[in-house]
Amino acid sequence: MTDELNRLSSDREETDRRDSVPTGADGVTAVVEQTMENDLPSIVTFELIPDWLKPMEEDDDAVEGDKTMERSTKKTIPNILSKKRGRGRPPLPKTVRARLNMIKAQGGAVQKMSVATINDSKRSTARIAKRRMSTPIRPQHNPTLPTGSITIFSSPVFCSPPRVTRVSPLNVDGTQRPCHSPSLQQSSVSQQIIPSTAGNNGTEMPLHIWQGPPLQPISPPKTPEAFVDQTVTIGSPDSPDDDLNESEPEKEEILLLMRDCVGCGGPFPAEKVGDTLCRKCKPAEKKHSPPNIVFRKVGQDQWEVGKTKPPKKMKAAPKYKKVIKKDLAHDVGGDDEDEDDECNWMSMKRSKNRRMCRSCEACLRGTDCGVCDFCMDKPKFGGSNKKRQKCRLRQCQFQSRLHHQVPRVLRSPRRRKMIKKKLKPGQPKRRRTTKNPWDVDGEDYGSDMDDETKPMHFNTKGTRKRQRKKWNYSFKEEEEEEMFIEAMVDEDEPDESDSLSLVQNEPMKLVMDNNGAFNVTQPQSREIYYTLPGVPEVSRMLSPVTLCNNNPEALNEAGGLAGPLPVGISQNDILQIEMVRVGSPVSEFIEPQNTAQPEQQGYQPEHTPVITQIFSLAIGTECDFERDPGLMDLFHSLRQTVLPAHWVGVMAKGPILQLLQCSKLSTMADTVIQIEKGFFYQISVQNQPLLLMHSVYMRHPTCLTSVGDVVSLLLDLEGMSVCQGHQNFNLGTPWEPRMCVRAALCDLLIPKDEEQCEKCAHPAEV
DNA sequence: GCACACGATGAG
DNA sequence: CTCATCGTGTGC
Ligand SMILES: [Zn+2]
Ligand SMILES: [Zn+2]
Numbered sequence: 001m002t003d004e005l006n007r008l009s010s011d012r013e014e015t016d017r018r019d020s021v022p023t024g025a026d027g028v029t030a031v032v033e034q035t036m037e038n039d040l041p042s043i044v045t046f047e048l049i050p051d052w053l054k055p056m057e058e059d060d061d062a063v064e065g066d067k068t069m070e071r072s073t074k075k076t077i078p079n080i081l082s083k084k085r086g087r088g089r090p091p092l093p094k095t096v097r098a099r100l101n102m103i104k105a106q107g108g109a110v111q112k113m114s115v116a117t118i119n120d121s122k123r124s125t126a127r128i129a130k131r132r133m134s135t136p137i138r139p140q141h142n143p144t145l146p147t148g149s150i151t152i153f154s155s156p157v158f159c160s161p162p163r164v165t166r167v168s169p170l171n172v173d174g175t176q177r178p179c180h181s182p183s184l185q186q187s188s189v190s191q192q193i194i195p196s197t198a199g200n201n202g203t204e205m206p207l208h209i210w211q212g213p214p215l216q217p218i219s220p221p222k223t224p225e226a227f228v229d230q231t232v233t234i235g236s237p238d239s240p241d242d243d244l245n246e247s248e249p250e251k252e253e254i255l256l257l258m259r260d261c262v263g264c265g266g267p268f269p270a271e272k273v274g275d276t277l278c279r280k281c282k283p284a285e286k287k288h289s290p291p292n293i294v295f296r297k298v299g300q301d302q303w304e305v306g307k308t309k310p311p312k313k314m315k316a317a318p319k320y321k322k323v324i325k326k327d328l329a330h331d332v333g334g335d336d337e338d339e340d341d342e343c344n345w346m347s348m349k350r351s352k353n354r355r356m357c358r359s360c361e362a363c364l365r366g367t368d369c370g371v372c373d374f375c376m377d378k379p380k381f382g383g384s385n386k387k388r389q390k391c392r393l394r395q396c397q398f399q400s401r402l403h404h405q406v407p408r409v410l411r412s413p414r415r416r417k418m419i420k421k422k423l424k425p426g427q428p429k430r431r432r433t434t435k436n437p438w439d440v441d442g443e444d445y446g447s448d449m450d451d452e453t454k455p456m457h458f459n460t461k462g463t464r465k466r467q468r469k470k471w472n473y474s475f476k477e478e479e480e481e482e483m484f485i486e487a488m489v490d491e492d493e494p495d496e497s498d499s500l501s502l503v504q505n506e507p508m509k510l511v512m513d514n515n516g517a518f519n520v521t522q523p524q525s526r527e528i529y530y531t532l533p534g535v536p537e538v539s540r541m542l543s544p545v546t547l548c549n550n551n552p553e554a555l556n557e558a559g560g561l562a563g564p565l566p567v568g569i570s571q572n573d574i575l576q577i578e579m580v581r582v583g584s585p586v587s588e589f590i591e592p593q594n595t596a597q598p599e600q601q602g603y604q605p606e607h608t609p610v611i612t613q614i615f616s617l618a619i620g621t622e623c624d625f626e627r628d629p630g631l632m633d634l635f636h637s638l639r640q641t642v643l644p645a646h647w648v649g650v651m652a653k654g655p656i657l658q659l660l661q662c663s664k665l666s667t668m669a670d671t672v673i674q675i676e677k678g679f680f681y682q683i684s685v686q687n688q689p690l691l692l693m694h695s696v697y698m699r700h701p702t703c704l705t706s707v708g709d710v711v712s713l714l715l716d717l718e719g720m721s722v723c724q725g726h727q728n729f730n731l732g733t734p735w736e737p738r739m740c741v742r743a744a745l746c747d748l749l750i751p752k753d754e755e756q757c758e759k760c761a762h763p764a765e766v
Numbered sequence: 767g768c769a770c771a772c773g774a775t776g777a778g
Numbered sequence: 779c780t781c782a783t784c785g786t787g788t789g790c
Contacts, residue, residue: 385782388773
């Protein structure tokens, strides 16, 4: 408990902290923290609250409510930015750092110099071997990965990459680069982030800040020189090579000739001209086990394949140090590479390095979120240090072992249940901690008192107390190209209803991307894809979004499939929205979430379909997102209103109040209502605006100024369905799915009893 | 197979 | 010595 208490307290603190933080880009940490508020311990209800909104902040621990705050006392705001030591974030080699500094100070010229120097150095011959086994890409960095979306990491089962891609407009455009090349990311980051953030908050160093400087300038493709610099050299103190070090005070800087070991095939620093075996393969050390295959980065996107020995201990030989360096641009990501090289070549340093790709957002992240379970476990955050794991946000997306699990985010709780079947209907579910850092799971919120909340002695089992936590949402922070938020909406049904179709249970995703589009998708089956064009471009960074829907019943009805819900089931019934932040860190909480939350909780702790939080992902730009009093009022009113089933209000930057039908089962699943300032509204179906002459508009006022108007419209819409268009069987190849084509003037929304509008029914005529 | 707790261990 | 975490035994 204490831990949890601590955590909780820490969470709170964070929020507080956050408040102090100016707006700014730094939001990464801040954002998270803020979310904590939702977690207010006092109420179990939290769980119900759309966890997704509670970004990382809350872990189960936080959720657990009662915690007191021992932590608060201890906790001082840990320096998130502080460098991780030891196994922590691999620090740049001193030399590298020094060089970087020099470079910074002197400018690009330095880089070249350094390079030259290196080359000139004694072992100038080195590097030849490098290219031999080059591979285009490092395995982990899957070229195809959509950079931005979380879905990428999600389990195959639930999400298919394609889908993901679709979800994010960014991905769609293809603008994003699959590769995780640091440079790319960096550049993107810098572009988006830096401008706005510039120096706003002093308190926390925003990610961009520390990354930015070096990156920005260089973000563009690396120059050849840069690569050169990256050469890694290894030397052992003992070895003759040491003399090489000479110029550099630090041995690390030595440049060695890299060769492929005849014995193991791995690259190694040749100590002598005739060396053919790496140290390990030399007589004395040959015993080593089979070499591991490692990848070494040779160029921007090139990787060399090499082999190294298993992490053995290099201790005996004082560590080899690598040298090198690269220009700053690489630094950000580059340093990663250095490190990688080192690790790989050396002997895979082991643990940590293996768990870091160094180029993903997580790896690049320098700060602990302070709100995730792992962070909260840290003493610096007032935790008990039991878990001893890296911040969730810093867990490598590619190599963290914690990661490889299927992100729950993508799974529907229900499915899990079905699979596991461990839980009995009606029984409180156990909360599980997700190992996958990125895992976002909305499940289990309903079970208030889980093991976790209970004191340890309550645990049925033995010595170890099992904590069940879950991440409501995971987000990738960092700006980069993928700045968008994904929210997972799971419609869960009561346990009893397990038998019900899976489809309904499939989670829907709400995605806010850089383009400002808010998308809702259902990962699994057919996707429901919403795009709300209305959001201003400016808001691309990530507009703050607030969702609301206080109607518990509506949720329960979800899909109408769910039968009567058992009282206790509520947790499953709730509409869960998990938010995954892919792009930039959430910078702030602009919204009065506090106010909203309490209310909701009060209303329906259990079913809480309500999602109310505003996130500002904008990195630097915190958005000032303009708020239109009128709209906000309407929004707040809607919040307190029971909207027709599954309609959720979303306050997006613009400001635009958007109403989304979150149930894919609804005929209005693809429909979005956007209310702008002045209450003018627009209805879009599958991203297409309804023609102004549509009868729906005729039936309702031009402006939706009141809740009544909105509800009325929603009800009206519920009586309609989406035009299926006309199927063109002649088009496309046989194996292609049939194409449904809508007439240019398609009504989009038609009476429920009809399948298609007139225009689509008789395309020719139209 | 997963999650937890904690020993182990490299880096400062 | 401390910190940050990785890797792993163990309970589930
Ligand atoms: Zn964290
Ligand atoms: Zn990584």
